[in-house]
Amino acid sequence: AQSVTQPDIHITVSEGASLELRCNYSYGATPYLFWYVQSPGQGLQLLLKYFSGDTLVQGIKGFEAEFKRSQSSFNLRKPSVHWSDAAEYFCAVGAFGGGADGLTFGKGTHLIIQP
Template structure:
C-alpha cells in the first residue's frame, strides 16, 4: 500500500524562523498527497493537498509544499513561524483507490515554537 514517512518526530524552531517539515512517499505513480495539522484538543485540519499540476502548492496559514518526484518528497515549508503554529503535523497519501480517498498517514511531526 502507498505510504508516507515523516523522518522527524520532533522539531523545535524559534518564532520568526523558517520551517521545513519532511515527508517522503512510497508509491509508483503520481500520489495524491496531503498535509494536515492537529492542534492540542483540536481536530485535523487540511493545510494543503497535491493531486497534479504545479508542483509548488500553496495552503492556508502561509504554508506551502513542494512535490519532488525525483526525491519522492513532499516537504512542508513556512518562511516565518508563529507561536500559534505549534502543533502536530501529519503528511498523508491516498492509500488505494478501492477505499475512496482513505488516507494513509505518517507518524507525525510535533512542532515546538520557542520565543
C-alpha cells in the same frame, strides 16, 4: 501499498524563523499528497494538497509544499513561524481519486515554537 515517512518526530524552531517539515512517500503511481495540522485536543485540519499540475502548492496559514517526484518527497515549508503554529503535523498519501478509499498517514511531526 503506499506508505509515508516523516523522519522528524519533534522539531523546535524559534518564532520568526523559517520551517521545513519533511515527508517522504512510497507509492507506485501518481500520488495524491496532503498535509494536515492538529492542535492539541482537536481534529485534523487540511493545510494543503497536491493532486497534479504545479509542483509548488500553496495552502492556508502561509504554508506551502513542494512535490518532488525524483525524491519521493512532499516537504512543508513556512518562511516565518508564529507561536500559534505549534501543533502536530501529518503528511498523508491517497490512492484512488485522491484517497476515496482512505488515506495513509505518516506518524507525525511535533512542532515546538521557542519564543
